[in-house]
Amino acid sequence: VAHPGGHLSITALIGVPEVSPGDNLAGIVAGIAPRFERGDIVVVSSKVVSKAEGREVRDRDRADVVADETVEVVAQRGELTIARTRHGLVLAAAGVDSSNVASGSLLPLPLDPDESARRIRAGLQTTRDVTLGVVISDTAGRPWRVGQTDIAIGVAGVTPVVDHSGTLDRHGNLLHVTAPAVADEIAAAAELVMPKAGGTPFALVRGLGHLVTDDDGPGAVAIVRPVAEDLFRHGSFDE
């Protein structure tokens, strides 16, 4: 019943050990994943990437850690800070997480999530000898919308944004501004099988092989809107 690209499946990978600094995530995924098929995409929670990369900090003031990760405060209300990170991401607490870590610990984002994605991808492809994509996901709030969705903060081997500029719809109209941020949609989709209570930091997405590329591609930085193109930039957020 499915046309090409018309079906996908997402499966949480279970049996994940607690991840420690220095752990080889590609090795962990290869150890628990069943069979891979060409064009599979592995979604990895940024949290385990940060843990494996030794980013966890203990006994430090949360505000200081958030400040270290902050390039620009975008909005602030009470204890909530929305900040632009070194990656260009706009996230609550600059992406510093205090859930799913030991009490008293804080977990900033990976330093270079695209590089992390490339490293995990290379490890998996070497182990399994198959072309795969890797998406590193994190959780982001949105202006105007309640709640959060997961987005892609690191990408390797997956087209991050499909640009339909210049293609025609079925009625012959140009799809001039249509550019689905598919890597973000993949991260959001995977969140649906990755419970927030933790323990399921990996998911396998199958059926999107047309979005998987031989080279690593531009990465998730291609989904970061340059500040100069930000329609919503302004001087003052305090109201």
Add this chain to the structure above:
Amino acid sequence: VAHPGGHLSITALIGVPEVSPGDNLAGIVAGIAPRFERGDIVVVSSKVVSKAEGREVRDRDRADVVADETVEVVAQRGELTIARTRHGLVLAAAGVDSSNVASGSLLPLPLDPDESARRIRAGLQTTRDVTLGVVISDTAGRPWRVGQTDIAIGVAGVTPVVDHSGTLDRHGNLLHVTAPAVADEIAAAAELVMPKAGGTPFALVRGLGHLVTDDDGPGAVAIVRPVAEDLFRHGSFDE
């Protein structure tokens, strides 16, 4: 290999006829969908809902149609207007679409997408005698991010946002601000199998029965952040 909620599949429903005003979408979906299982979620593109509800307009000035749909202009640059609609959605051109319609036609959003979702759900559940959820999706840009993702603008029988307030993670930390907007994530996931060139306005999501409710629930209005809680509201967008 999957734990409960640890696997989902999404399938585009093919064989959709061109939709015309007055068409019964539940009947169309029931005619092309294979078997339904309890807890399936049907994702419907807002475009076919608008068409079936007779929202298509011809030979009218685009700016006028956009103005009719606009409650507040949120940002503007050149010909691009980002506007808040009567639904509280913040969308380019107030959600007025000129793709996948006949040349010269324009397609505003459904007047009440939650009501549309409830009607489609009731029709499907009567026809197939099974508890299902319905999500009506539309495409939205984001500040700070390149490209668009699909979001839920109408919801019936699906929990729109899962509030984890008060629950504990595996380390005993409170997940106090975690509230995944799962209906938006479902819409985003379904977009991955619904090509922008059109012809695939329905998708079947299976495996999220824990998010499907007996009653219709609060709908997608529950995902609209009240303007008073908008951290990013400010006086001037022209720069």
